[in-house]
Amino acid sequence: MMKITVIHGQSHEGSTCMVARELANKVGGEIREFFLPRDFNRSCLGCYTCFKNDLSDCPHYKELEPLVTAILDCDLLILESPVYVLSLIHI
Ligand SMILES: Cc1cc2nc3c(=O)[nH]c(=O)nc-3n(C[C@H](O)[C@H](O)[C@H](O)COP(=O)(O)O)c2cc1C
Incomplete structure (x- = not known):
């Protein structure tokens, strides 16, 4: 089954969210959705740890x-x- 991830750049379910959902539903599959900043509200610290070391070492x-x-x-x-x-x- 097709796995689809949708990252919403806002935390409300307005017209943009609906368009993205429509597209995901038309493609079909297992859909996972994340709303920003609700589901992740941190900013990149620019420490480059993810590049220099490993993503799992991100603060x-x-x-x-x-x-x-x-x-x-x-x-x-x-x-x-x-x-x-x-x-x-x-x-
Ligand atoms: C250049 C530009 C600036 C916009 N600025 C705003 C704004 O400041 N506030 C607002 O409510 N809508 C603004 N809009 C309209 C929204 O982008 C539009 O209503 C959009 O469909 C809202 O999506 P949503 O329903 O997912 O929130 C702007 C649109 C454009 C093209």
Whole structure:
């Protein structure tokens, strides 16, 4: 079965989320969804540990691990985010 991971660039379920879900459902398969920042709210520290050493040594790895696993595991990765310039009300 096709494994699909959707990373939503917002934590609300608006039109962007619906479009991504529609696409994932049309492709069909096992769908896993993550909402940012709800499911992962850390910023990269720029320490390069993931490059120099190993991703599992990332200071945020405990929180990051579910996303990383779902990304590496999937056949199709869908990234989406609405465009917000003036208002962050819906984050
Ligand atoms: C350049 C640009 C800037 C936008 N800025 C905002 C904004 O600041 N606030 C807002 O509510 N919508 C803004 N929009 C409209 C949203 O992107 C649009 O309504 C989108 O469908 C919202 O997606 P959502 O339903 O997933 O939140 C902007 C659109 C564009 C193209």
